[in-house]
Amino acid sequence: MLKYDFGKIEKKWQKYWREKKIYEPDLKSAKRPFYNLMMFPYPSAEGLHVGNMYAFTGADIYGRMKRMQCYDVFQPIGLDGFGIHSENYALKIKAHPMEQAKVSEKRFYEQLQVIGNGFAWDEKLETYDPEYYKWTQWIFVQLFKRGLAYRAKAPVNWCPSCKTVLADEQVITGRCERCGTLVERKELEQWFFRITKYAEKLLENLEKIDWSERVKIAQRNWIGKSEGASIKFSISSSQFSIKEIEVFTTRPDTLYGATFMVISPELAKEWVDAGWEAPEEVKKHVAEALRNRGEEQKEKTGVFSGISAINPATKKEIPVWVSDYVLAGYGTGAIMAVPAHDERDWEFAKKYKLPIVEVVEPLFVKTDDIDGVRPGLLLKERDAVVAVVKHWAEDKYLCLKWKKTDWRGFIVGGIEKGEDMAEAAAREIREETGYKSAKFVRDLGGIVHALFYHAVKNENRWARFHGLYFELADGKREEIADEENQIHDVVWVDKKEVDRFLDWVTDMRLIWHRASNPDDFPGRSALHESSRVSEQGILTRSGKFDGMSAEEAKWKITDFVDGKRESHYRLRDWLVSRQRYWGPPIPMIHCDKCSWQPVPEEDLPVILPKIKDFQPKGKGESPLASDKSFYETKCPKCSGRARRETDVSDTFLDSAWYYLRYPSVKEKNAPWNKETTKKWLPVNLYTGGAEHSVLHLLYVRFLALALHDEKLLEFGKSPAPHGEPFPKFRAHGLLIKEGAKMSKSKGNVVNPDEYIKRFGADTLRMYLMFIAPFEQGGDFRDSSILGVARFLERVWKVGVAMENPPGEDPDPALTRILSQMIKKVTEDIEDLHYNTAVSALMIALNDIEARTPVNFYHQTLARADWESFLKLLAPFAPHITEELWEKLGNKNSIHKEKWPEYDLKLIREETFDLIVEINGKHRATISVSRGTSEKEASNVALNEEKIKSLLAGVKIKKTIFVKDRLINFVV
RNA sequence: GGGGAUGUGGCGGAACGGCAGACGCGCUGGCUUCAGGAGCCAGUGGUCGCAAGACCAUGAGAGUUCGAAUCUCUCCAUCCCCACCA
DSSP: OOOOOHHHHHHHHHHHHHHHTTTOOOTTTOSSEEEEEEOOOOOOSSOOOHHHHHHHHHHHHHHHHHHHTTOEEEOOOEEOOOSHHHHHHHHHTTOOHHHHHHHHHHHHHHHHHHTTOOOOGGGOEETTSHHHHHHHHHHHHHHHHTTSEEEEEEEEEEETTTTEEEOGGGEETTEETTTOOBOEEEEEEEEEEOGGGGHHHHHHHTTTSEEOHHHHHHHHHHHOOEEEEEEEEEESSOOSSOOEEEEEESOGGGGGGOOEEEEOHHHHHHHHHTTOOOOHHHHHHHHHHHHHTTSOOOOOOEEEEEEEEEOTTTOOEEEEEEETTSOSSSTTSEEEEOTTTOHHHHHHHHHHTOOOOOOEEOOOOOOOOBTTBOOOEEEEETTEEEEEEEOSSSSOEEEEEEEOSSOOEEEEEOOOTTSOHHHHHHHHHHHHHOOOOOOOOOOOSSOOOEEEEEOOOSSSOOOOOOOEEOOOTTSOOOOOOOSSOEEEEEEEOOHHHHHHHHHHHHHHHHHHHHHTOOSSSTTHHHHHHOHHHHTTSEEOSSGGGTTSBHHHHHHHHHHHTTOEEEEEOSOOOEEOEESOSSSOBOOEEEETTTEEEEOOGGGOOOOOOOOSOOSOOSSSSOGGGGOHHHHEEEOTTTOOEEEEOOOEEOHHHHTTSHHHHGGGTTOSSSSSOHHHHHHHOSOSEEEEEGGGTTTHHHHHHHHHHHHHHTTSOOOOSSSOSTTOSOSEEEEEOEEEETTBOOOTTTTOOOOHHHHHHHHOHHHHHHHHHHSSOTTTEEEEOGGGHHHHHHHHHHHHHHHHHTTSOOOSSOOHHHHHHHHHHHHHHHHHHHTTOHHHHHHHHHHHHHHHHHTSOTTOHHHHSOHHHHHHHHHHHTTTSHHHHHHHHHHTTOOSOGGGSOOOOOOHHHHSOSEEEEEEEETTEEEEEEEEETTOOHHHHHHHHHHSHHHHHHHTTOOOOEEEEETTTEEEEEO
């Protein structure tokens, strides 16, 4: 076998690319700037992970195609080297982070060289470079000056093992994201960024940016908007200064069912501090609860506070409890408890025997499918009902609306033709509701379907039925309404609306079945199964709101008790300070007289000193706090003695703006050059891992939006939402190994070096892309890489043969095949479907080989077609294609060549395979010319022997014809 | 508990609502080779059949459709993210 020397070739071209700077766009005068960005890695010094390479290669392929499509592609790389990852690694191997960073840097850049990406090396950056973090600090100062950075004492997440505070985002189920230790709550003074100010904007803009849907959903959930009302409850026994309790609720419609209140231990403590003389057991409970905060979910516990409040709707006195199931950080730290309609309140009420009052009755709807008739019912408003019935034979739907004011629930039923309607109704109602007394409308004959309703009046339940029937069989209908029920409209509606409606009915049917579960009390289960349904429920025991739909009552009740309609967000301010060593010092100075002052801009950067003892201390202080020469300084305002902030900032701040620095790394006087930024931003395509859905990707957006609003930043490109840095983001999937997640503990981490040594970077790149769709992730298996290695060997074989003088009559079929492939590969790369693009290249090569005697490719394969093939392959295997391109006598890099174009006419074949189906089953395939009409196709098909015999003696009812594709005979 | 995703041969995975299983791995047989390996040729979802072919197959069940892996609903399984958010 002809082995190509990938080691030599790859080295040769990597050197060439670097020297000729073929991946360096002209940042000043580029005509068609395309910023292709990939998330930069944090160097862990164990070297580049194959997962990094997977991500980079995927992004690189896209960039390479764009470059060949005549864009000025800018594809920078750097290192996210500051932060806890790198620091912990240094601690582990007992190295100084500052020295270790240099080691990691070297190793990473070497590795990044050999994977063959088109990086713009001249613009590389490292977050721990003072030239870089000078501006990270500058950003901090700007935010501080504009009130977007503030210092506050707050309960924070404290990791006792890492000895630092963590952002909420870094706490996973009560444990530290990094080391898994249980996180404690501590009260500390910390620096925050006011990201909550942007909650609404961050949410809104999600609708306008082109991102992987799963990432958008994650962000939406993280921001966690809920609409509700804030309502005040006054305290009846006002023994101390607190006179009222404010709560936030998303269900103000259930206010009449609020039978008690619960406050969080934190709030209780606040009250105590404000002078509340709480009973001993309350104090005990609070102390204990506060100690246990952050622990895993456990059974709810609580104590009665001895205080009572007034329910503003019922004016009744209700007890106030203290319990740890109420969180301090969300809403007001106090809730109104509606045990009938909230799972947690229900549990609590059951445990402590508190009253439960049901105030929303579910809407019972049932449908049946009998005799082809599909009845249904839709509740539109409080006092109008719409029913839709499908005609059993024709494709028609009947839509009926009528008004009624005194009902509570509806039942829709179908009955058999000829069955006595009254009997059916009686049976149905008794079975479904258990209501015994009923009055029935008599059957008047010819009934195919009927609708009923029953009304239920609070405790004193009664049911009455009203029948509406119509004759569908002969197309006539008869409508009957009694004196109370007026039919308002009868209209035919279109199918789409009916389909939507029927889906709704199906949902309701499910709810019905759940609701009829005799457990607990009626309604509870139904209401908790789906908030959507509970809001479709009807109010009861709610004074003048009885009978109103919950949805409507929501805001009416809010108004009634002087509540405020409000939106709350789960998102909380970004905690940016870290009591660690390996980060950019926060550029703030504290003076006893002048309070907090930012370091003057001309004094930046505040250099991180190289200190010996960089171990975290665990006192809530950074190791820098033991370095006098660092923290002793003068107040920039009064020049008095002052103390420098010794905390450093979160790594996520470093990575929240790196993309702005890349095009401007050579700018000395500003974090980003105005013109360059206008020209190159926002980023055209951002690629990275979905694991950064909420952390990094939210922070970056926040910062860009804020900098825009403060007029510190201006993007010039693209019509994307103002200030959004990444109008298009694609998350790649996770690469696993033989079915398991790669992890050091399992020892199954794939080291790319090893594979590059064995197979070459081209093979590894292409294999990674071939495994599975890029956005899905894939399973790395050693055995499968051989297929790609073989493919490249064969490419080499053909390429070597193509050095010979071309033959006289190349095969036109190959030209067509290659043209089809151009289309396929171009579209696949655009969609990031690299696996199928690779497959298309393999098919093309198979065809080339199949149509040519071995080693005589130059005679049948047109040179231009081979050049196209190489160009299409170039993004995947940049080295081998460059070498073969040179072998053809070309002087310039293939990566600067123009991407091949295809001729639609050439792709189109004159004939196609007509699929002949009988009743949708494939029976024959006939080759006919393109554009064949239905009539011709039908004739050809019916003359086919096989079809003839299959259709002998049967009548064709209908023929379905899809042009240039198939013909289907329905018999 | 909530949210999201995914279920197709022995495996990774293909398939604008229109020939299910492209491409690759693996496997089987043959050629070649001292041998190992590699290469080349043929085959490879299941059942029945000498064959032509027929039937069955995309987690299970229903629905829509002339026609469903694909759209809708229910259930099951697996994975990921979040988790007492009122």
